[in-house]
Amino acid sequence: MKALKSLNKYLWKYKWYLILGIIFTIISNLFGIIPAQLVRYALDLVIETLDIYYLYNGVSLQSDMYDIFAFSILLYGFLILLMALLKGIFLFLVRQTIIVMSRHIEFELKNDIYAHYQTLPAAFFRRHSTGDLMARISEDVSNVRIYVGPALMYGINLIVLFFLVISYMVSVSPKLTFYVLLPLPVLSVSVYVVNSMIMKRSQEIQKQLSALSTYVQEAFSGIRVIKSFVQENRSNANFQKEAEVFKTKSLGLTKVDAFFYPMIVLLIGLSNILVIYVGGQEIINGRLTPGNITEFILYVNMLTWPVMALGWTTSQIQRAASSQLRINEFLNENTTLVSEKNVSRPLDGKVTFRHVGFVYPDSGIKALHDFDLTVQAGESVAILGTTGSGKSTLAHLLCRLYDPTEGQILIDDVPMKDYEVRGYRRQIGYVPQDVFLFSDSIENNVRFGTEDMPFERIEQAVKDADLYNNIKDFPQGYETMLGERGITLSGGQKQRLSIARAIARDPKILVLDDCLSAVDTNTENIILNNMKRIMDQRTSVIISHRVSSAKLADKIVVLDEGRIVEQGTHTELMALNGAYKELYEKQLISEEV
Template sequence: MKHFLTLKDFFIKHKWRYIIGIVWLIAVDVLQLILPKILGAFTDDLKNQSITTKSMILYGLSIIAVAFFMFLFRYLWRMYVMGTARFLEYKLRSDLFAHFQKLSTNYYNHHKVGDLMAHATNDINAVRMAAGPGIVMIFDTLVLLSATIFMMVQTISVKLTIIALLPLPFMALLTSHFGKLIHQRFRKAQESFSHLTENVQENISGIRVIKAFVQEQEEIKKFTHANQDYVDKNMELVRIQAIFNPLVQFISGLSFLIVLAYGGILVINRQITLGDFVAFNSYLGLLTWPIMAIGWVINILQRGSASMSRLNEIFATEPEIVDHPQLVDPDLTTIQGEIEFNHLSFTYPGTTKEVLSDINIRIPQGKTLAIVGKTGSGKTTLVNLLVRLYDVSTGMIKIDGRDIKTYPLEVLRQHIGYVPQDNFLFSTTIRENIGFGLNHYTQEQVEKAADDAQVLDNIKDFPAQFDTLLGERGVTLSGGQKQRVSIARALIKNPSILVLDDSLSAVDTKTEEAILKRLHELMKNRTSIIIAHRISTLKEADEIIVLDEGKIVERGTHGHLMELQGHYYDLYQKQLLEEMIANQI
């Protein structure tokens, strides 16, 4: 149960809720112990023919009173114990989500969404069961077991009690062995569920691609395989439970058999009364639940332990990109915008090949740098390093003459308007997508940003305009509209630095010219980095660099690079030819 140690602060904070709940639980168990004595006394009165109408009424009222208070106290312990377990579920889910927000980009390169969703659902639910029903069963079993045995010994017969409990040592051995097996197999079942969730999530997200390539049947086969694996892993767990629980019941049945045989002899020999024998059997009936509950307790706790260990692995993962207390200057709250890449080299974690090699660039405040190059040349990596989605391997990136690591992450990213290649939009309104980067914004700000991104007219054509709800990842918009909404989302922040990573590839030439014209006005007072494949997007930049295999192979203005007749010139000629062919068609 060492995996639950990470929850000790929660249990300490809510200890009184658990204590009060357990007190009510003990009260129910005590009331349950009274009923056998009432039945025993009633049986002896019947046998002795000493019962009266008044005494029958008293017996009936006593049973009703006990039943009522058992009902009341059961309600109370459920509210306190089970309710607190729900608080734990809420806390774990909130903590897990907050931790997901802190983890670095690289973590999500190696962990699938479906797996993380399984942690947030099944695993947390298993921990809640351990912290609610599991704790109830532990105390219910201990209290009811010990109190019942005490009543059997003190009020009826020591010998009969000892004989009735002879099978219990075998129970201890069984629970120890089966508990380990349940833990191992439940963990495997949870891992299989994660894989199944990954499969479903990925297929739903990529359903349009699946349909376009007519791969429905193949994906069904893959899902069937994952689904069958999940069933197989659960069946392995069920087989253990199917053996364990009946074994527990079998052992409790042996106790009944022993009591019936030996107890009957004691009654015949007048060593105990018939009423005592009835009461003893009632107590033994009360023992059936705690004995059976041992199996349930082991099952629930081992499931919870397996899930908590999986959650602890996530909580133990530290984000790679953090504010370093020794480096960060908390007084740095503004950014002017001068950028310098100083002997920058970078290798992705877990790889050996350099993606960027000895990059040296200086972008004065208010100037525009354009980056062009083949796919995989390191263009996106360069700007990802600027916003610290990764940290540099060698060299340094400076903003306003300071290492970017000295800026608080929040300040750094708040002053950079970044439009990535993947124009991710949320399943909410267009207004909320544009204003996403601000805690408070006005309709006027939203409309201005949309107008600057040349998407305002498109939005006004929608029936609900800015209240238009987008599908998952903005699927209800065209590629060009998604790009322009993403640009608007960056512009509304009024950033000191604007980064556009191939953000105009899905718009037509006319719209591109209109956007660039508006952006040219906006860029006068801010530093800008534009990554693009189309030369038309880059021509007006103050400096253009050409990347190839992570190195700067050419740099200069558009005119200068054309005179060189190198990589840039070849790319420009190729695009001119493509345009001529397209116009002829």
């Protein structure tokens, strides 16, 4: 239950919903208890009046007595109906407070989790699958919502009703009350034992659900690959295997849940037997009336539903605790990418790498070794190298998606860690190697990250990225809606749209991470020629495995296994007859072929 303490701040925020819900629960239960007393009075009235009624058999007074008797019974019946109506009204108000409160808490909890996800570093998302993240913000939050809603409502109702009913029962007969409550210790021990089983199985179910969600998300993301390799049957078989494990674990929990109902019915039945047996002896001894026994039976049956709901409530609380534990696991993770001095100012664009080394925290792979480089403000540098040489790692470090594990990066001679993170990133234009577009219009994808970008800038950015003619050919133009991950566009169009998105925000530092790999040489030349104007007076880092992409750069750096092996201008590197010249000649021959 410790995990659920983190929900107290939400309960405190919506305390008036909870307080009113408790008040309405008390009132509704009072209107539920009063009819039992009315039944007692009515039954005792019938028993007492019948004997007198038959004594006056054949006398005119008997008719008057019948009228009074019938009116009294009718009045009791009317009062019982009135109590039932009032109880229904207040039960409605209970749901309008406690259940509404649970929906508010669910809304806020989902927003808090999503907002917290946004603050976590890229390393967190490399460690955890998308399916697991989704399961915690959807299924786990739903379980928590049931706890702060229906489970809490039934729990409060049980406590209030138990207190009120036991008070009335003790006032009538302490001895009979003792026998009625005799089975309760057995119930308490049973609940404790079964709860332990429920907790363990709930955690297993939630873990399996995350695994199932991850598999489904991955399958649908790669549906084109699955179809291309004709692996639909294999994918379906794997899904059935995962679903079978989930079903087996869910059935195991259901079997435990099913144990509550017959156990509680047995205990309630035992209480009724004790009421009738002990109550009968009390009537014989003249200490109680038949109305009292009827009243006690009604009280016992009144407790039946709340006690039966105890099993479900306890199960849901345990599930919620298990889910909240999983939610807290992520909420307790804090980003290491924090600003030390919160420096917030416009950048000039000078970038300095001082003996930077980097090891990926999740894999332990060392991507950079003693990387030392200075790029002056407004200067452009090309980072060349083969796959796995550490090029993209530099882009991640420049965007501060990670911090170096060795050395430091300075921006305008100020350590990058001193800058306010969001303010710094707003001045960076980043085109990732793996293009990601949102399921929105082309215009909104270009405008992404800004609030009031004029359309003229969007259009110019699209022209610079050589995408203007393609957009004109679309029936809806800039309002064309892209599918998931931009699936409606070709690979080259997606890359060019990603470039347009980066340059439209007029960044101080532009990072192009192998962003022209999906376009042909002719389109690459057009984009690079357009980039001359864009890169003017702006620090640019062009990361590529193509030598042709480096021709605009003032400086070229050649990487190999995370180390700088050569650096200089095109002419200087060609004169060295080293790695750059070898790479240049290989690609030149490839293009000629």
